[in-house]
Amino acid sequence: xxxxxxxxxxxxxxxxxxxxxxxxxxxxxxxxxxxxxxxxxxxxxxxxxxxxxxxxxxxxxxxxxxxxxxxxxxxxxxxxxxxxxxxxxxxxxxxxxxxxxxxxxxxxxxxxxxxxxxxxxxxxxxxxxxxxxxxxxxxxxxxxxxxxxxxxxxxxxxxxxxxxxxxxxxxxxxxxxxxxxxxxxxxxxxxxxxxxxxxxxxxxxxxxxxxxxxxxxxxxxxxxxxxxxxxxxxxxxxxxxxxxxxxxxxxxxxxxxxxxxxxxxxxxxxxxxxxxxxxxxxxxxxxxxxxxxxxxxxxxxxxxxxxxxxxxxxxxxxxxxxxxxxxxxxxxxxxxxxxxxxxxxxxxxxxxxxxxxxxxxxxxxxxxxxxxxxxxxxxxxxxxxxxxxxxxxxxxxxxxxxxxxxxxxxxxxxxxxxxxxxxxxxxxxxxxxxxx
Numbered sequence: 001x002x003x004x005x006x007x008x009x010x011x012x013x014x015x016x017x018x019x020x021x022x023x024x025x026x027x028x029x030x031x032x033x034x035x036x037x038x039x040x041x042x043x044x045x046x047x048x049x050x051x052x053x054x055x056x057x058x059x060x061x062x063x064x065x066x067x068x069x070x071x072x073x074x075x076x077x078x079x080x081x082x083x084x085x086x087x088x089x090x091x092x093x094x095x096x097x098x099x100x101x102x103x104x105x106x107x108x109x110x111x112x113x114x115x116x117x118x119x120x121x122x123x124x125x126x127x128x129x130x131x132x133x134x135x136x137x138x139x140x141x142x143x144x145x146x147x148x149x150x151x152x153x154x155x156x157x158x159x160x161x162x163x164x165x166x167x168x169x170x171x172x173x174x175x176x177x178x179x180x181x182x183x184x185x186x187x188x189x190x191x192x193x194x195x196x197x198x199x200x201x202x203x204x205x206x207x208x209x210x211x212x213x214x215x216x217x218x219x220x221x222x223x224x225x226x227x228x229x230x231x232x233x234x235x236x237x238x239x240x241x242x243x244x245x246x247x248x249x250x251x252x253x254x255x256x257x258x259x260x261x262x263x264x265x266x267x268x269x270x271x272x273x274x275x276x277x278x279x280x281x282x283x284x285x286x287x288x289x290x291x292x293x294x295x296x297x298x299x300x301x302x303x304x305x306x307x308x309x310x311x312x313x314x315x316x317x318x319x320x321x322x323x324x325x326x327x328x329x330x331x332x333x334x335x336x337x338x339x340x341x342x343x344x345x346x347x348x349x350x351x352x353x354x355x356x357x358x359x360x361x362x363x364x365x366x367x368x369x370x371x372x373x374x375x376x377x378x379x380x381x382x383x384x385x386x387x388x389x390x391x392x393x394x395x396x397x398x399x400x401x402x403x404x405x406x407x408x409x410x411x412x413x414x415x416x417x418x419x420x421x422x423x424x425x426x427x428x429x430x431x432x433x434x435x436x
Contacts, residue, residue: 006078012046014091021096027128028104030111031066038066040095042077046262048130050084050092051077058096065098072128122380125430131418134262138255139412143207146228149247150205151241155230158197160190160206162180165386173214175223186211191403192335192390194231195366198401199393205230216349222409231403236338237347237365240402241283241323244351244361247406248321249277255415268417275320276354282322286345288323289314305331308358312324315354325349334376335390336364349404357414363404368396 008023009016014230028050029041053066067074079095104159108122109129119126126132150157163177175186196203210227232240252273255263258304263270284292293300293310301309306324315322327336327347336346348364367373370391377387384391412418 001033003078005021011042011044011049014047014049014089014093014272018091019080020082021080022079022093024080024093026074027077028069028071028075029134030071030352031069034068036413038063040066040069040077042093043128043133044129047089048133050087050088051079052092053095053098057094062096062098063179065100066095069100070111072125074102074104075099075100080389081232082219089261097267121281130265134259134265135418136260136415137335137414138259138314139408141255141258142251142411142415144206145251146247148254148399149164150230151249152202153202153243155205156197156201158194158201158204158206158331159191160187161194162187162209162228167367173212174215177209189227189229189405191229191231191405194229194403195390195393195401197219198231198233198403199397199399203230227405228408229403229405231401233399233401235402236383236400237325237349237363237402240363240365240404241325241349242280244363245281245321245323247277247352247362248281248411249279250384251276251411252415266416266418268415273415278320281320281351282318282373283325284318284322285325286327292317303328308356311352311358312356314354315358316356319354321351321353321360323349323351334380334382335366335373336368338372351419352411353414355414355417360371360402360414361406362412363402365400365402368394368398368400370398 003023005020006023007017008025011026014022015194022043023042026042026044029043035054036070038053040053041051042051053063055063058066076099077093077095077096077100082091082092082094084092089408107125109119109125127136147157161181164187165182165184174188177184178184179344192209194204194206197206203377206227206229208226210226213222213223222335230243232243235243256270256273260270263273287302289306290300290302294314296313298308298313299309303360305327306314325348326339327348327350327367329336329344329346330348332348336348337353339345339347346364348362349362350363352358353360367376373394374384374391377384377391400431
């Protein structure tokens, strides 16, 4: 067979070329071997598999090249695809020829164990390795599935501004910048803009980066992350909760459907994940959650927000994601709708994931009372100039509406089963590692 007639393929497509000679552009992950055979662990960005170089079946030059290859050398390998029942991938290549493209020497991330801090410093290279490969491909599935879900549900995507003149959540933990001699801030949410969109299109969602300037070194918090924030007109909270649980189940189902190899790499329990797609999710009021915690020796009082231990206990108690509903007004944002029977709570819900992953969704029904919202804005010391446009939404044909926000990185960490959000997502923590 002439070289021109040999097809160039990707590793992921090897199953379609069993018994055929193909060419693949790859990098060398690792190698092992003896004097007569070399086993090359190869990757190309789509998958990982093994290339086997047998001394008796190749020229002396090719075998010598295989022996001298260094970790992360790039090359073209040519050979015949074989089924391989011993590997999780299922296929390998009997290598016939190697053409080195780019040499590699002293690659810093060796097969030995490395600490998290070291991997953060080498994140531009760490992306090439198994865990980031699997995690970021699953992240990509979650992104694609998000668009698929909301498109199927009749939503319109809106893009909220990244530079804003105020804090939508009323917090001071914002990144400030100079905007042509005016103060501006990196946005922490697109929700208020989504409310405006819902009054125009009925159902909208924003999907973009959000920024929080609080100094946190917990495993759950990032300074930069991505948020999906749907907003729905003519929708009360109960309908919103049904949408939320269907959305979460849809995301998990798509990962199970499309990322079998990646879940195996991460050793994620697929049957456990599948159990999280069984609907409905439990709904537990904040009042009942407090009592449940107190009955199990947690020192918590009504009116406090839950921390990691409380969230972990509550979700694990039900062995699946659980909605905690109707939080105290004092610990929630100004725009959440008051309960018609109790002025001290708001119609809200947090979705807590089991296995210690905590809150993955926060949402509420939005209050539509102009005077009440105006008083809440004033109570929190916010500028009426900054929120006048938001109050306008209550003046001109307001309707019941609800919305929520899902943090993409939190969802990635939960679905992949990673212990640490910053290990799962190499790049969003970059701002913590910048040097002056």
